[in-house]
Amino acid sequence: MATSAPRLLRLGSVLARQAAPSSLLQQQFRTFSDKAAAEAVKAAPEAVKADSNSKAKIRGFQFLLFGGLGAGFAYGYSLFTSQAPTSGPLAGPPALATAAAPKTSTPGDYDAVRKSISSLLDADYDDGSYGPLLVRLAWHAAGTYDKSDGTGGSNGATMRFPPECEWAANKGLAIARQLLDPVKEAHPWISYADLWTLAGVVAIEDMGGPTVAWRSGRVDYSDGSKIVPDGRLPNATLGAKHLRDVFHRMGFDDRDIVALSGAHTLGRCHADRSGFVGPWTNAPTTFSNLYFQELTNNKWRPKKWDGPLQYEDAKTGTLMMLPTDMCLLSDRTFKKWVTLYAKDQDAFFKDFAVAFGKLMELGVPFPGKAAAAS
Numbered sequence: 001m002a003t004s005a006p007r008l009l010r011l012g013s014v015l016a017r018q019a020a021p022s023s024l025l026q027q028q029f030r031t032f033s034d035k036a037a038a039e040a041v042k043a044a045p046e047a048v049k050a051d052s053n054s055k056a057k058i059r060g061f062q063f064l065l066f067g068g069l070g071a072g073f074a075y076g077y078s079l080f081t082s083q084a085p086t087s088g089p090l091a092g093p094p095a096l097a098t099a100a101a102p103k104t105s106t107p108g109d110y111d112a113v114r115k116s117i118s119s120l121l122d123a124d125y126d127d128g129s130y131g132p133l134l135v136r137l138a139w140h141a142a143g144t145y146d147k148s149d150g151t152g153g154s155n156g157a158t159m160r161f162p163p164e165c166e167w168a169a170n171k172g173l174a175i176a177r178q179l180l181d182p183v184k185e186a187h188p189w190i191s192y193a194d195l196w197t198l199a200g201v202v203a204i205e206d207m208g209g210p211t212v213a214w215r216s217g218r219v220d221y222s223d224g225s226k227i228v229p230d231g232r233l234p235n236a237t238l239g240a241k242h243l244r245d246v247f248h249r250m251g252f253d254d255r256d257i258v259a260l261s262g263a264h265t266l267g268r269c270h271a272d273r274s275g276f277v278g279p280w281t282n283a284p285t286t287f288s289n290l291y292f293q294e295l296t297n298n299k300w301r302p303k304k305w306d307g308p309l310q311y312e313d314a315k316t317g318t319l320m321m322l323p324t325d326m327c328l329l330s331d332r333t334f335k336k337w338v339t340l341y342a343k344d345q346d347a348f349f350k351d352f353a354v355a356f357g358k359l360m361e362l363g364v365p366f367p368g369k370a371a372a373a374s
C-alpha cells in the first residue's frame, strides 16, 4: 500500500494545481518532462545492477552521468520557465532501484511482484503517481479483444511489438512499459502479459480503489504476428453508438461501459499523446466516484481552443470531459448508471471491480471458469 507521506505529497500537488490551474507553459513543461521521465525510467534498471559487476558499474556511472546531465537540464529548464517542476528526472530513479522493494523472488511469489509494483507508483511524475498510466497500459493491452473470434486481449503482451506499440492510441504507454522493466528484471519468471495486468490491478488498489480479482496464466507471444488490426480501441471523438460497438464487441454491456469509464476519475489527458488536455477530477491519483460527481454536478461547455473538441467545466475551466465521456450523460441508458455511481460509490466500486477483472481476462485461455471478483 502507498505510504501516507507520498499521499500527503500528492494531496499537496492536487491543491497546488487547484490554486494554479494549468497554463500552456505548464503543459509544455509536462510534455517535456514526460519525455525526460521516460529517459529516467529507461536508465533506472541500470542502477539496480550497478554493484553486481564491473561492467554494471560502468553502466551505473553512465546512469549517474546522464541522470545528472538530465537533472541539470531539467533544473535549468524549470528556472527558465519559472515553473516548479511537476515531474521528470529530478524525481530520481524509480523506487525499485532505491527502496526496500523485493529485487528477487521465487517463481509464483506474486505478492513480491505486487510489492515491487507498489514501490514504483508514487513518484514526481504528472500528478504524483504512475498509477493512472499503469491502469491505461493494462486496459489498452486487454481492450483489443473481439469475442466473435477470440482475437486480441491481454494474452501475449503484443504491445511490445510494432505496429501495436506505435498505434496512436498507445502513445505514452512506452513510459509505463519501461517503468515496469525493473520489476520484470527482479522477477523474470512472470510474463509481461501477467505483469501489465497485475500492475493495473495493484495501481487501482493502491490508489484507494476496490480489490480486483486477478490470476496468473498469460503467456508472452514471441513476435507480433497475432497483433490485431488497429482501430479496436475506442475513439474519444465519437459517441454512444461507437462505445457500444467497441465494448459490446468485447462482451460488455451498457452498465459495464459506464462503470469502466469511471476509471477516468484517474489521470489526465496529454497534448502530446491524445491531443486532449487536462484531468477529469481534482484528485486524479485517488480512485473514487468523483468522475461521476463532476460529470453530473457541473455545467460543461466546449473548450475554446485550437485542439479537438473537448469540454470544460463552466465554473473553473480546469476540468475536462471527452466527447465519449459526455455521451454518458446524453444517452438515457448510460445516464441511469452515471446517476447511480455519482450517488453510490460502493455500487461503482463493486461494478468496476467485476468489469475490470473481466477485462483483464479477455482472450486468456484459463482452464475452468472466470475468477470471481471479491
Ligand code: HEM
Pocket: 132, 133, 135, 136, 139, 172, 234, 235, 236, 237, 243, 260, 261, 263, 264, 266, 267, 268, 269, 270, 271, 273, 274, 275, 276, 322, 324, 356
Ligand atoms: C470509454 C472509452 C474510452 C475512451 C474514448 C478513452 C480515451 C482516453 C483518452 C483520450 C485518454 C488520454 C490519454 C492521454 O492523452 O494521455 C485516456 C486516459 C486514460 N484512460 Fe481512457 N478511454 C476510455 C476508456 C477507458 C477505460 C475503460 C479505462 C480503464 C478501465 C480507461 C483508463 C484511462 C486512464 C487511467 C487514463 C489516464 C492515463 C494517464 O493519466 O496517463 N479509459 N483515455
